[in-house]
Amino acid sequence: MKRYWETGKTVLIFLLIASAVFLAGKTGYFDEFIGSAPALSRISGWLDSLKGSAATPAPAGGELSFAEAAKPVYAVVTGIGGHHCGIKYDSAQLSAFYSDTSNILGEALGSSSSPQEISEDDWRDALSSAGIYFDYLNPLPLSALTRWLVGSEISHWDARHSARRICISGSDDGDVFLYYTDSEGGFYRSQTAVQYSSLAECMAKYLPNNTQYAFEFGEDFNNIDPYTLIMPGTGRVPMVGSSNPVYDRIPPDKILVGFEMNPNLASQYQEMGAVVYMMENCYLRLYDSGLAVYKATGETGERLKIKYSGGEPGLNELLEGARSFVLNLVGGTSGSAELYYTGHSFSSADGSVTFTFDYFVSGIPVRLMDSPHAAIIKISRDAITEARLCFRSFSSSGAFTPALPDLQAAVLAAGEGGEPVLEYFESGGGVLSPQWTSR
C-alpha cells in the first residue's frame, strides 16, 4: 500500500512540474527567455503548431524565375466613345493602372496569333477605339515581356519582335486584338483569346481626362511624333532629390560582395577620385560620385555567372540575369526611383550583349550627371564581364515643382520635330530639374 502511495506522489510531482511550466508559459513573463533559448523556442513553436496558428513557409521553387525589368511609363484607357484617360507622371496612378491591366496584357501576349503587318491608319483606328494602351518609352523584346507576365515563352515572339507601344483593343464583334509598333516603325496586329468583358471591366474604372495623341490634333502637330501623348493639367511634377548612397547607405564591402569579390582578399589603392579594388582577373573602381566600374580582365571562372537552362543562355535569361544583378546592387538604395531596362545591343566583334538600365521617378526618366545610364551590363557568353553602375538614392517629399505642360512643350517641339519627352536632369544641386528633350 505504501509503495502505491509513494508512486502516486512521484506522479503528482511530475504533474505539478508540468502544470507549473504550462502556467509559467501562460503568464507571459517568460516569453523573452523562451525566445532567446533556441531549444525552448522550438518547443514553443511546436506548441503553436498544435494550436494550428503557425504558418509554414512557402516551398522554394527550383525553376528560374523572371520578373518585370520594365513597366509602362505612359498609359491610356480609351472608352467606348473614343475618349481617352491618360496616365503620366504619377507613380501611384501608373501602379494602379498596371495592377488593373497587366493580367490582360499577359493574356493578350500569351494568346496572340502570329502578328500581321497593318497600315498606320489601322493602328490609329485601334488607338481611337475602346481599349488600353501601354508606352514603355523604349522597345522591349516581346518574348521577354511575355515571359515576365505569363511565365512561359510563345514560339512566334522571337528576337525580331520588339515593341515600345502596345495597344489592346476590342472590335465591334467582341474580338480583342493586340496591336504594336516595332522599333523599325512597322505596325502589327494579332488576334487574342482575351475576353472583351475583361477589357470592358477594366475600362469602366477610368473616366476620360481629355488626353489626346498628337495626331488627333490634326495639322497643328504634324511635325512631332504623332503618338506623343498630350495630357492637360500637366504643369507640375513631383519634386525629387538625389544623393549618393555609397558609404552612407551601402558600404563598399557590400558592393564588392555584390560583384562576388571578397573584400578581405581584394587589394585596394586610391587613383584619381576613385578607390580601385583588384583581384585576380578583375577590378572594381569605386568613384567618389557613386559610380562603380567593374571589368573582368581574364577568365571569370564562376564569378557573376548568369543562370540559364539548356545549352546556351537565351536573350531573356541574359536580361533576367542582368536585371537581378543590377537590382540586387543598385535597387536597394534607389529610394523612390524604379530601375527599368531601356535597351540592349549585340557586339558582332566578340558576341557579347550589353544591356542598359535607367532610373525612372513617377514614370519620368532620370538623366544622370556621371553616367549615360544607371547601369550598363556587358555579358560575354554567360558571365557579366563589364559593368558600370551609378548608385543614386532618390527621395520625393510629396511636394511638386513646375514643369512646362505637355501642350506647350508640343507647340514648341512642333518647330523642330521629333518627340518631346519630359526628363529629370541631375545638375549636382541635390534636386532634379524637369526638362523637355526631343527624341
Place this chain on the structure above:
Amino acid sequence: MEQSKIKNIIIIILLIVNIIFLALYLIGRIETGKLEKKTKEDLVRILDSHGIAMDMSVIKEYGDLGSYEVLRDLEGEKAVAETVLGECEVNDLGGNIYQYLSPLGEGIFRGNGEFSITLASGIPLTDTSVRALAAYLGKMNIAVELESAEAEYSGANLSSVRFTTMFEDNPIFNCRITMSFTDSKLMSIYGRRLTSTPAPASSEPMIGVYTALISFLSEVKQANLICNEITAVTPGYSFSASVSGSGRLVQYWCVSTDVGKYYVNGLTGEMSSFPD
C-alpha cells in the same frame, strides 16, 4: 531525511509555485480584460469625435487568419467545368486561358481565377433556393457564404444569384460567383474562384481589429469619405493571382458601415475597394 518526507516538501513547494503562477495568470487576464475594455472605449470615443458611431459589441477578437499561396490546378479546374458541362474537350487558347467545350456549353477559365461557364440551352434546376444553389456550387468545389447571397428577379422570375466565396469559413471579399437563370434554367455561372486549394505561406502577422479601425478612420478622413456608423468589423481574405496562375490569399478586414463596405488590408492597413 526520509524520501517520503522530501516528496511531501517538493509537492508543497510545487503547489505554492502553481498557485503563484495561476494567480499571476488570472491577474494578467483581468488586467488584459480591463485594458481591452479601455481600448474599446477609447476607440469608440475617437471614432465618435470624428462623427462615426460604433457600438462596443461590434469589436470582437479574431485570431490571425494567415496568408496562403495558391497555384493553379488544371486538373481541379477541369473537374469544376465537367461538374456542370459533363465530359469536356480542353483547348489551351494561350495566355493561360483554357477553354472547356462540351455539347452542353463552354467554359473559359483564366489564370487569375476568373471563369465563365455558358450553357447552350441551360440546365433546369428544380430547387433554386439559396441553400440548393450553394450546394450546387459546393459540388463544383466552390464554398460560398449563404448570408452573402444577393438574388435578382426579372418580374416574378429569378434572374441571378450572387455569392461571395469562402475559404475555411472566412469570406474571400473579391471572389464572387454569379449564377444566372432564364425560366428556372441555369444559363451561366461566372465570377472568380480560387485556382486551387491554398497552402500556408509565410507572412507578417495580421493587424488587429483596433489597428484596422484606426487605419480605416485615417483613410476615411484622408479621402473625405462620408460614414456615420460602423455596424460590423469582420476578417476575411482577398485573392490576387497573375496570368501565370500563381496567387496569394491575403488577410483583410471588412468594415461594414451605414454607407457600404470598406476593406482594410490586414498586412499594410491600406484601404482597398473591391468592385461589386
